Amino acid sequence: MKQNDQINLNRREILGRSLGVGGAWMCWDLFGWSKAEATTYAESFKLTDTKESLTICPYCGVGCGMWVHTRDNKVVNLGGDPDHPINEGALCSKGNALQEISWSPRRLRKVKYRAPGSSTWVEKDMSWAIAEIAQRIKKTRDASFLKTDDAGTTVNRTENLAVIGGASLDNEECYLIYKLTRALGVVYFEHQARVCHSSTVGALGPSFGRGAMTNHWIDIKNADVVFIIGSNPAENHPMSFRWITRAREERGAKVIVADPRFTRSASLADLYVRHRPGTDIALINGMINYALENNLIHEDYVREYTNASFLVNEGFKFEDGLFTGYDAEKRNYDTATWNYQKDATGNVIQDKTLKNSRTVFSLLKAHMSRYTLDMVSKVTGVDKGTLDEMYKLYCSTGAPDKTGTILYAMGATQHTVGVQYIRGYAILQLLLGNIGVAGGGINAMRGESNVQGSTDMALLAHLVPGYMAIPNVAKHPTLKDYLEKETPKTGYWINKPKFFVSFLKAMWGDAATQENDFCYNYMPKVGKGFQGAGYSWLPLFEALAGGNIKGMMVWGMNPAVSSPNVNKAYRGFEKLEWLAAFDLWETETASFWKRPGADPSKIQTEVFLFPAAASFEKEGSITNSGRWIQWRTAAVPPLGEAKSDLWYLNAVQQELSRLYAADAQAIFPDPIVKLNWDYGKDEPDVHLVAREINGYTVADKKQVANFTKLAEDGSTACGNWIYSGFYPGSEKKDNLAARRGKEDKSGLGLYPMWSYAWPVNRRIVYNRASADLLGRPWDPKRELVRWDVAKGNWVNSDVPDFGWKDAKTGEQIPPDKSGSAPYIMLPELKARLFVPNGVVRDGPYTEHYEPLESPVKNLLSSQQNNPVIKIWKTEGNDVAGIDDPNFPLIATTFRLTEHWQAGAMSRNLSLLTELMPEMFVEMSPELASAKGIVNDEWVLVVSARGQCRAKANVSPRMKAVELNGVKHEMVALPWHFGYQGLTTGGPAGNNYAINQITPSVGDANTMIPEYKAFLCDVRKI
């Protein structure tokens, strides 16, 4: 570039170049250069003759935009996209370190193979490895394939194969993982979402109808109060914090942080509340009680938009920590009484005055009345004055023209009562009228770039893409049973047959006909699973440890670090006959056979390690926490012989198809050979996969506009109905995920023309609830939908999330006809303060129970722990008792800006490991002094299950909590470390994964592990 080009630089160029040259802007005057000279020098040095591509950061779920500058197929610059509305050109340390992935000597470049008993890898040919792995899959599947169960019902499944998918793969890759996995009959099928946010879906779905973040990142700027609990966005979702800051600067918003540690977010809060890990339900129930007692709720909203007025069955009761119907032997509830009262015609009886003692509202009030300030203080360790201050501040958002948002992450989800934690937020936000409004919502902060998308694509044992249930042998032996039992009579899910049949058509194409129930029997049907506990993460790893699983495929995950009680998982891996891992790095999972202390000669597992492409080396879409589906382009080809996961899936499927077609003795080959799979022979076309996910009409292969065009007669095919609409045409210009329109007429940061948000581009779901029954916005400054009385029509800033138009005539429906139904996905059409029918297994209302390991008795009832959790009685699952002197400390876990999840994508990068080089344990100065520990010394952290070494980080950020007059010390440990990568400093031969000490116990509904509250001790070495 010529020097005088500088005068024509626009904002985008200036920003980009400033980011590209790193610190040059900061110090140019120190060197005596002019800014233009500095820019010109850096420009010619770095960006001259480069090609610019767009991508999205592969780390957390904020979904920051990045641009990639390449020259000669090499990345020369990778920085924040200044046009991107979420991050506006900025990136956190992880995003800024991404470029190293493009050249890192630690990246896998060739296939590696480890033979049984070997202590080394050998490099192998790609074609050899694909052929070998396809043979292993076929052998294991066929040897274990179960066509029918004991009762003779078709099940068509294998329980000897397991598949673990990743949450940073593209949506199209996740979708093909789903297709291939289910076509093989695999039921042990899980991924990251189970261990990070499954309780989110398990709570938000039954409360509102959908299991995702209700609002989106930019919308945080519209809040009056931001309540951060169970998360630390300043550290874990750094670019989201700019919108918290914006809310403070532009509207004087207040920020509350509740956390056991004084975090980076806490340091920026107006009010910090330190509470004991595992007590958030008591904390939130106390706030619910405070709002009800002091009449701070948004009463019109509660009456009209929730089930508050519904009368509950007379038999329903709550006593001493138990709801009616508890069976202690089965550790389960008979939920027959957890229901509404109905009149002779079957309609729910309501009392809009809310005075009847059997209304949902009255029962809620009675239930919450036990959570007084005094009680909550004793349970949580927060003093009553701070509780009062916090409750008053947050409940101020119950005024109709105020909004408060709740931001949470794994501090909330990872508990034996994880679903009830999130249910508590839902009840609170509904009482305050904070759902469906700009600046409100319950915002689940996702930790991986595509954990929302991978969950939408159903890489989970119990799901079909689009949040439909996997066929179950007891409930759904036939398609008719499935559709009858899974389709409610009211609410939008009445359309489920259209979505499910269209999914089967996407799976098996022309082979799926009306006559053969659209190949319904090609889908595996789940049974009871391991020890009757299903097939999710914990039973999968129990089955693995028990030697029941023979072959495993792991796509972009590192369960040898992320699984709870991981020592047990190591022993399970040793029992596998073969393991195939697809990754950028040599992870702990792929190399479990050479972990410290292991003897490779005694481990007979064959391991195939396939080199995978990085995010900017392939094309496809990912979905951020706010449900924005964003497209990434391929900036450079994959490094060495690495391939995209899409390529691997295509290659393995084609080889399997060939093997099955050629083998006359093959077991039930039809689901594999008849699979609808035609994306290209060598290089699969990701756009074909994306278009299939969107859906098309079968006769002419034309893309459908959205899911309202799907049919149940087999005339349409659609891979995932909730994504239908994101690719409504057959050309690349029709890919709405790639849109970059910056219009924002609302001024609320909705950006409707930027990418595409599911469902049907709604940015804030349940938005009908932002206005009153007559369609008048509660707050005109935050208008999302409004009924214009004069014109007789709706004025919509967002895509309306309610029946505002007659589907047949197209005529608009006035608010008195459509107004009271903002929660269209639920049969009641209203949000649920009380969840009926046992949809949430451990109760219709939220109740505090102690974590499985706790140093204190439950003060609220004689039920110490959640009464319906599964307690594993298998080897290696020891639990510390309440008074165990060996484990007196309360432990919790947390994450760091500089590292990412199970660590492989950060511990292999020199820039990030230099910033955060080793495992540590945070403890208070008082605890350190009592134990004679000094800062920076290596110590041993021990629990009933194992131990891990960590550097002592003595810091006032940690402090003891006082519970019922007694002080209890707490410690906190980061999650990311392991024995691979660059962060293995410290005494030789030690392991460093925190999960060597966490318990394998899960939530009652989703079995998300309780990583966040357990007991331990810290010992000097």
Ligand code: SF4
């Ligand atoms: S890790 Fe998250 S906040 Fe940081 S740059 Fe990436 S997407 Fe943005």
